[in-house]
Amino acid sequence: MKDFTLDNLTDVAVEAYTKNAVSPRHAEIFSALIKHLHAFAKEVELTEAEWIEGIQFLTETGKKCDDKRQEFILLSDTLGLSMVVDAINHPKGGKGTESTVLGPFYVDGAPEVESGSNIIKRDIGGEKVLVTGTVSDAEGKPLKGATLDVWQTANNQLYDVQDPDAPEWNLRAKIKAKDNGEFSFVSEKPTSYPVPTDGPVGKLLSAAGRHAYRPAHLHFMVAAPGYETLTTHIFVDGDQYLDSDAVFATKADLVAKFEPSTDKNLATEYDLPVPFSKVHYDFGLMPA
Ligand code: BEZ
Ligand code: FE
Numbered sequence: 518m519k520d521f522t523l524d525n526l527t528d529v530a531v532e533a534y535t536k537n538a539v540s541p542r543h544a545e546i547f548s549a550l551i552k553h554l555h556a557f558a559k560e561v562e563l564t565e566a567e568w569i570e571g572i573q574f575l576t577e578t579g580k581k582c583d584d585k586r587q588e589f590i591l592l593s594d595t596l597g598l599s600m601v602v603d604a605i606n607h608p609k610g611g612k613g614t615e616s617t618v619l620g621p622f623y624v625d626g627a628p629e630v631e632s633g634s635n636i637i638k639r640d641i642g643g644e645k646v647l648v649t650g651t652v653s654d655a656e657g658k659p660l661k662g663a664t665l666d667v668w669q670t671a672n673n674q675l676y677d678v679q680d681p682d683a684p685e686w687n688l689r690a691k692i693k694a695k696d697n698g699e700f701s702f703v704s705e706k707p708t709s710y711p712v713p714t715d716g717p718v719g720k721l722l723s724a725a726g727r728h729a730y731r732p733a734h735l736h737f738m739v740a741a742p743g744y745e746t747l748t749t750h751i752f753v754d755g756d757q758y759l760d761s762d763a764v765f766a767t768k769a770d771l772v773a774k775f776e777p778s779t780d781k782n783l784a785t786e787y788d789l790p791v792p793f794s795k796v797h798y799d800f801g802l803m804p805a
Contacts, residue, residue: 527555574717581716585678587621591718594618594764595727603766612655613803617766619748620736622676627666629691633787635703636667638687643672643705646775646794647787648751651698652739655801659698663802666691666738667702674710703787706775706794707733709758722763729763732756737800744802751798773798 521529531548538544557563563571581588593599599618607616630636637645652663668689670676677683694700711729714722722729734750752759752772759767778784778795 523559527552530555574721577717586713586716588716588718590621591712591716592721594620594766595712595718595722597765600765611803613745613801614739614747614749615768615770616747616749617768617771618764619738620764622678623666623668623736623738624678624689627668627689627691628686629664629693630702632692632695632700633702634690634692635788636688636690636692637703637705638684639671639682641672643708644794645789646704646706646796647701647778647783647789648704648735648796648798649699649701650798650800652694652700652741652800652802653698654744655803657801659696660694660741660744660802661696661698663694663698663700663739663741664691665694665700665800666736666740667704668736669704669707669734670710672705672708674708679713701787703789704735707735707753709733709756712763727763728758728761730758730761731763732758732767739800739802741802743805745805747800747802749800751796 519525530551534547534551535544538547558568561567578588578592590599603616603618609615637643648667651659652665653659668676671680671683671688673680675683677685677687677689680687688704690702692700692702709730709732712731713719714729719729733753733756737747737749737751739747739749750766750771752767754772754774759772773796775794775796777792779792780795781791783789783795784791784793
């Protein structure tokens, strides 16, 4: 019988996980996972106390998950893993709009509303913003039948699903763009906010001396028949956290200027107080 030693264990485990794996892709992933895990433990000379602390951390992370809270996604986001996966699957340099993280606060099934709608269900004093833009293909041809799922925090830094006092679907909707690709809606200017810190990910951020803030943004999931669905944000230009996003998800091309407007015609058309804030963004989708 051969001993398992520090020198041979990685090779032995890789062989055990690859020789009968159900597919070559499983074998490739198992092999790399084992090699990197073992190399990690060896590099830091992991102590038994640290190993058990890691196990307890992952156990707490699992316990914090339910149908409304996904602490593992938050962990992936705050470690930068989600943006590595995003970059692999949506490489930079394409002609379409850049993507970024989905985040844990997307809720499927938001009510469909016409372009031009107001999505504020409860007004707690946020600055009103008129959001306008277009959805086109990567060459700029307007796309018919496009929809934009939007969601954002309120002025109190909370998404509706985090706030027991918020009405359902507050600051959330599926906007139907017009046939010429144009869309508009009225909302609140988003504010920067901390990712949830009441779970193990909060402890991780504190232990690393990192702040938990994300720069102010509007979330978008833009879809059109025959095109790849785009998951992205528009970030507010000038936000103090643009260079230190807790989840590493900012991209320069996604930063937009929110400018004050006193346009009386627009204020009347959209029932807005003067002055209001205005932002415009043109989305480009890639063929499916
Ligand atoms: C968000 O923008 O909603 C978000 C993204 C990643 C982690 C936490 C929140
Ligand atoms: Fe967000």
